[in-house]
Amino acid sequence: MASENPNEGKSLADRITKPDAESTETQTSGGADTDGASEVQGGSNLQEPEYDVEVKLSDLQADPNNPLFSVKSFEDLGLSPSILQGLYAMKFLKPSKIQERALPLLLHNPPTNMIGQSQSGTGKTAAFTLNILSRLDLSTDEMRKSPQALILAPSRELARQIGAVVSEMGRFMEGLSVAMAVPTEGKRPGRLEHPVVCGTPGTVMDLIKKRILIVNKLKVLVLDEADNMLDQQGLGDQCIRVKGFLPKTVQVVLFSATFDDQIRLYAAKFAPNANKISLKQEELTVEGIRQFYLDCVDDNDKYNVLVKFYGLLTVASSIIFVQTRQTAAEIEKRMTKEGHTVASLTGGVEGSVRDKIIDEFREGRAKVLITTNVLARGIDVSTVSMVINYDIPEHYAPGRSRTADPQTYLHRIGRTGRFGRVGVAISFVSSREEWQMLMDISKYLHTNIEGVHTRDWDEVENLMKKIIKNPRARGDFPTTA
Numbered sequence: 293m294a295s296e297n298p299n300e301g302k303s304l305a306d307r308i309t310k311p312d313a314e315s316t317e318t319q320t321s322g323g324a325d326t327d328g329a330s331e332v333q334g335g336s337n338l339q340e341p342e343y344d345v346e347v348k349l350s351d352l353q354a355d356p357n358n359p360l361f362s363v364k365s366f367e368d369l370g371l372s373p374s375i376l377q378g379l380y381a382m383k384f385l386k387p388s389k390i391q392e393r394a395l396p397l398l399l400h401n402p403p404t405n406m407i408g409q410s411q412s413g414t415g416k417t418a419a420f421t422l423n424i425l426s427r428l429d430l431s432t433d434e435m436r437k438s439p440q441a442l443i444l445a446p447s448r449e450l451a452r453q454i455g456a457v458v459s460e461m462g463r464f465m466e467g468l469s470v471a472m473a474v475p476t477e478g479k480r481p482g483r484l485e486h487p488v489v490c491g492t493p494g495t496v497m498d499l500i501k502k503r504i505l506i507v508n509k510l511k512v513l514v515l516d517e518a519d520n521m522l523d524q525q526g527l528g529d530q531c532i533r534v535k536g537f538l539p540k541t542v543q544v545v546l547f548s549a550t551f552d553d554q555i556r557l558y559a560a561k562f563a564p565n566a567n568k569i570s571l572k573q574e575e576l577t578v579e580g581i582r583q584f585y586l587d588c589v590d591d592n593d594k595y596n597v598l599v600k601f602y603g604l605l606t607v608a609s610s611i612i613f614v615q616t617r618q619t620a621a622e623i624e625k626r627m628t629k630e631g632h633t634v635a636s637l638t639g640g641v642e643g644s645v646r647d648k649i650i651d652e653f654r655e656g657r658a659k660v661l662i663t664t665n666v667l668a669r670g671i672d673v674s675t676v677s678m679v680i681n682y683d684i685p686e687h688y689a690p691g692r693s694r695t696a697d698p699q700t701y702l703h704r705i706g707r708t709g710r711f712g713r714v715g716v717a718i719s720f721v722s723s724r725e726e727w728q729m730l731m732d733i734s735k736y737l738h739t740n741i742e743g744v745h746t747r748d749w750d751e752v753e754n755l756m757k758k759i760i761k762n763p764r765a766r767g768d769f770p771t772t773a
């Protein structure tokens with residue numbers, strides 16, 4: 293089907309310099325102390341040395357079995373010169389598979405809804421952002437002040453991260469500005485007069501009701517982490533209410549790394565007649581994330597193992613996921629006492645304090661982030677080379693036997709291994725029940741989670757170091773004896 297994208301066929305303006313390939317607010321809070329699920333943000337710049345990144349990334353993007361593979365270039369996708377300029381400034385040389393597949397469908401006119409699935413860290417943000425930027429009308433002052441695209445995300449951190457990506461990718465587009473719709477301290481000065489608005493559902497709903505956010509010119513609605521947004525009662529209701537205020541013609545775009553069968557049906561109602569890009573169950577995990585589990589004697593022993601682990605390893609950055617805010621606070625206290633610089637961010641923290649904590653981690657001032665599921669999704673910090681599941685992710689079902697939550701596991705471990713990098717995910721197991729939950733996750737994801745013996749810490753150290761040393765996934769990992 294031929295694309296009717298208005299930018300198609302336009303030649304590149306001379307001023308665009310393509311980099312040389314050779315050189316180159318959370319509303320989620322599950323229970324009293326167990327945070328729901330949400331995500332973080334991230335700058336889009338690769339933080340590894342350029343020569344290393346470029347050479348190896350191009351290998352990955354030439355492999356048809358890799359989620360980063362593509363045959364087309366960004367120019368082939370019919371993007372405008374100013375957008376291409378933004379992409380090249382970010383050192384995006386080639387689209388990933390999801391970008392290459394989704395963009396022609398998203399850009400086609402008349403606009404069609406989309407439900408898109410792709411593994412963690414494979415560039416879904418750019419896929420929906422490029423559609424938004426391509427559809428904006430910034431030709432008049434009035435339009436530059438009219439919200440035309442709305443992006444909803446489950447956490448304050450993820451909303452901020454996406455907002456930053458949109459601004460960066462569109463920085464050569466005259467008249468582009470992005471407004472954040474996340475909880476603020478104090479009163480808002482006035483209307484949100486920006487073509488792109490990015491926020492969390494509760495705040496967005498509130499701003500629409502107060503007529504601070506005027507939505508009658510809205511063309512695109514994106515739900516990032518859509519399964520999570522539609523699945524959680526509070527968030528789902530708010531998303532539906534927000535959509536109810538938007539013009540009927542709005543293009544609804546849903547993206548996530550996971551859509552289980554039930555949510556898929558629901559998503560199809562939220563985004564009717566959508567183009568769909570789906571993954572098979574066995575395609576959900578990315579090759580670069582090596583998964584292990586460590587046996588701990590009991591719940592108390594988990595902390596000893598954690599300290600031992602951090603005593604051995606100096607990894608670039610790592611995230612420790614726990615089930616409750618109390619556990620997060622306890623680990624923070626104890627690790628700080630041991631001399632580690634850690635940051636802890638849970639649903640109990642609010643507003644701009646959250647921004648400070650996540651920025652501290654992003655900028656590498658704190659190398660360890662302790663968090664709950666509130667940051668399980670979307671966070672993009674490329675230096676994260678290790679994720680620890682201090683507690684195995686499980687569904688909150690009081691009074692019933694414990695059941696594993698494979699989707700949350702997948703999102704948590706996906707905070708490492710971003711865009712072809714390698715990473716290690718380690719889950720702590722302190723009972724037979726937890727081991728069974730982990731095996732259920734492994735079966736669900738068709739993935740191998742290897743046991744590591746804590747009897748021989750030298751071996752543990754060597755293994756982790758070998759994996760983390762290699763910045764890109766190449767399929768030649770060392771294996772356990």
Ligand SMILES: Nc1ncnc2c1ncn2[C@@H]1O[C@H](COP(=O)(O)OP(=O)(O)OP(=O)(O)O)[C@@H](O)[C@H]1O
Nearest residue numbers: 336384386387412413414415416417549670672711
């Ligand atoms: N075409 C590209 N070339 C180079 N880097 C890219 C490209 N597309 C995206 N990236 C980088 O890859 C990283 C991961 O992208 P992104 O955060 O969009 O992943 P995602 O698919 O949304 O992951 P998640 O499911 O965890 O939310 C980001 O740092 C982004 O800047």
